[in-house]
Amino acid sequence: MFADLSxxxxxxxxxxxxxxxxxxxxxxxxxxxxxxxPQSGTIQIGGVTLxxxxxxxxxxxxxxxxxxxxxxxxxATVQDDMAFxxxxxxxxxxxxxxxxxxxxxxxxxxxxxxxxxxxxxxGQKQRVALAGLLVLDPEVMIWDxxxxxxxEQARRECMTHIRQLRAGRGFTIVSVTHDAEEIMxxxxxxxxxxxxxxxxxxxxxxFAREELMEECRLRPPxxxxxxxxxxxxxxxxxxxRDEEELVNALWPSCPVKN
Amino acid sequence: MMKSSKLVMGxxxxxxxxxxxxxxxxxxVAMLLFLATVISAHSIVELSTISxxxxxxxxxxxxxxxxxxxxxxxxxxxxxxxxxxxxxxxxGGSVWFEIGSFHVSSEGVLLGLSAVWRMLLxxxxxxxxxxxxxxIELNLGLEAVLKPLKLIGVSPQQWTMMITIAxxxxxxxxxxxxxxxxxxxxxxxxxNDLKLAAKGxxxxxxxxxxxxxxxxxxxxxxxxxxxxxxxxxxxRTSLRMLKWRRVxxxxxxxxxxxxxxxxxx
Numbered sequence: 430m431f432a433d434l435s436x437x438x439x440x441x442x443x444x445x446x447x448x449x450x451x452x453x454x455x456x457x458x459x460x461x462x463x464x465x466x467p468q469s470g471t472i473q474i475g476g477v478t479l480x481x482x483x484x485x486x487x488x489x490x491x492x493x494x495x496x497x498x499x500x501x502x503x504x505a506t507v508q509d510d511m512a513f514x515x516x517x518x519x520x521x522x523x524x525x526x527x528x529x530x531x532x533x534x535x536x537x538x539x540x541x542x543x544x545x546x547x548x549x550x551x552g553q554k555q556r557v558a559l560a561g562l563l564v565l566d567p568e569v570m571i572w573d574x575x576x577x578x579x580x581e582q583a584r585r586e587c588m589t590h591i592r593q594l595r596a597g598r599g600f601t602i603v604s605v606t607h608d609a610e611e612i613m614x615x616x617x618x619x620x621x622x623x624x625x626x627x628x629x630x631x632x633x634x635x636f637a638r639e640e641l642m643e644e645c646r647l648r649p650p651x652x653x654x655x656x657x658x659x660x661x662x663x664x665x666x667x668x669x670r671d672e673e674e675l676v677n678a679l680w681p682s683c684p685v686k687n
Numbered sequence: 688m689m690k691s692s693k694l695v696m697g698x699x700x701x702x703x704x705x706x707x708x709x710x711x712x713x714x715x716v717a718m719l720l721f722l723a724t725v726i727s728a729h730s731i732v733e734l735s736t737i738s739x740x741x742x743x744x745x746x747x748x749x750x751x752x753x754x755x756x757x758x759x760x761x762x763x764x765x766x767x768x769x770x771x772x773x774x775x776x777x778x779g780g781s782v783w784f785e786i787g788s789f790h791v792s793s794e795g796v797l798l799g800l801s802a803v804w805r806m807l808l809x810x811x812x813x814x815x816x817x818x819x820x821x822x823i824e825l826n827l828g829l830e831a832v833l834k835p836l837k838l839i840g841v842s843p844q845q846w847t848m849m850i851t852i853a854x855x856x857x858x859x860x861x862x863x864x865x866x867x868x869x870x871x872x873x874x875x876x877x878x879n880d881l882k883l884a885a886k887g888x889x890x891x892x893x894x895x896x897x898x899x900x901x902x903x904x905x906x907x908x909x910x911x912x913x914x915x916x917x918x919x920x921x922x923r924t925s926l927r928m929l930k931w932r933r934v935x936x937x938x939x940x941x942x943x944x945x946x947x948x949x950x951x952x
Contacts, residue, residue, distance in 0.1 A: 459910070462914055464910050464913060464914060485916060485918065488913070488914055488915075488916050489916065491914075492914075493910075493911075493914040495907060495910070495911055497907055499859060499904070500904050500907035500908050500911065501907065501908070501911035502855065503851070503852065503855060503908065503911065503912060503915075504851060504855060505822065505823055505851065505854045505855045506823070508926070509823070509926060509927070512925075512926035513912075513915055513917070514915035514916055515924075515926075516923045516924050516925055516926060517915060517916035517917045517918070517921075517923050518916055519922060519923055519924045520924060521924065522924065522925075522926060522928060525924075525926050526926070529926075545858065546855065546859070547858040547859055547862060561915065562915075565915070565916075
């Protein structure tokens with residue numbers, strides 16, 4: 430699947446993996462927590478080489494959020510699902526309860542603890558899945574198109590939570606996504622194509638590379654797209670990240686009416 | 688939608704009685720003792736005594752008796768045939784009347800009645816287990832009660848994990864079925880308009896996408912479980928704890944005594 434693929438992610442970095450469909454983005458992330466095993470080459474997480482002996486320790490460091498919120502909900506109530514990972518690590522009951530209380534308040538899900546997953550919406554389920562990872566206190570979060578099945582509002586909420594959590598806990602994030610705003614929020618983008626690393630750049634650099642964007646079937650956020658288009662038509666301006674910057678950049682160049 | 692919300696709760700009937708608060712392990716073991724008692728009871732006196740005790744417990748569970756009656760409904764035809772067979776084929780005592788070459792005797796009728804009586808007793812009383820225990824509690828109790836099976840190489844943890852997952856996914860799969868039915872209806876194949884045979888065929892076409900979906904789901908689920916540290920048969924703790932109280936011991940002792948009595952008498 431991959432040939433000659435090598436990269437290093439700094440602690441605390443938010444890295445987005447993009448690429449055309451079938452380029453192996455999910456495979457790559459699944460290699461990172463031992464869900465799949467490499468045929469050759471090595472994977473190191475936190476200085477530890479991933480192999481059959483270390484895989485359970487490494488899964489303790491790496492939380493993995495899957496795409497489909499329905500298929501990662503294991504127990505029949507929210508509370509039991511949050512406990513699932515901790516039960517597997519044999520944590521004492523008092524500590525489980527304490528972590529569940531803390532994380533459920535943090536994510537605002539304390540009122541749902543006794544509900545069955547089928548009574549929750551997709552966004553709510555994804556938030557519970559996130560809670561189930563946070564109680565394990567991971568250092569790395571893998572995010573495999575985790576917002577792609579959510580509606581716009583739920584996606585935004587999810588992103589807000591992630592930003593806040595990252596500011597508070599400072600974990601490393603690896604996310605696979607097609608969403609421009611999610612890419613924009615990250616520090617660095619890895620473009621995977623044909624089993625190789627096609628590019629390693631910043632989100633803004635990626636948005637400016639039309640041929641890469643085209644190949645990965647990505648579209649830049651509206652503000653970026655507009656400023657790129659205006660530049661192409663000869664208007665001198667910086668590339669803007671959001672609408673506020675865009676307004677500020679365009680305002681001075683508007684002709685003043687008298 | 689109604690269907691799935693009903694399933695979530697299993698057969699659990701909400702009420703706050705002492706039976707609801709009993710430890711599921713006590714209830715499970717007591718049911719086994721009750722089963723043995725009913726089977727070993729022979730005389731009318733014994734059966735009556737057991738019935739009175741069972742009735743008292745049923746009444747005190749805070750669930751209407753009709754509910755228990757309804758639980759036995761699916762078995763009524765079976766009970767009827769059981770009675771018929773005993774009445775027609777069992778000989779002894781005085782012959783009451785003849786139908787063709789069959790002799791209906793007092794002995795046969797009596798045996799038939801007591802067989803039906805026992806079955807009714809068993810079905811109604813064991814319903815108390817599922818009526819007063821939530822599926823999650825029941826599952827925990829089951830895991831504890833089955834623990835000795837580890838000695839012969841069977842893993843109760845695997846079974847209860849299967850039950851947990853079933854409890855979690857049955858409503859989801861029903862929802863999916865509902866969605867597929869609606870999708871088919873929106874394309875003009877409404878199951879409600881069809882004749883019985885066509886309905887059956889339609890349900891078959893429903894099975895394929897549901898089974899395929901379930902397999903895909905299973906694969907995702909395995910990865911989600913593994914990435915959260917689940918290893919088959921490795922020891923794990925549990926968030927939920929069962930509390931054994933004195934009333935549980937008394938409950939169990941009561942059933943033990945009942946069994947001993949029917950055995951001795």
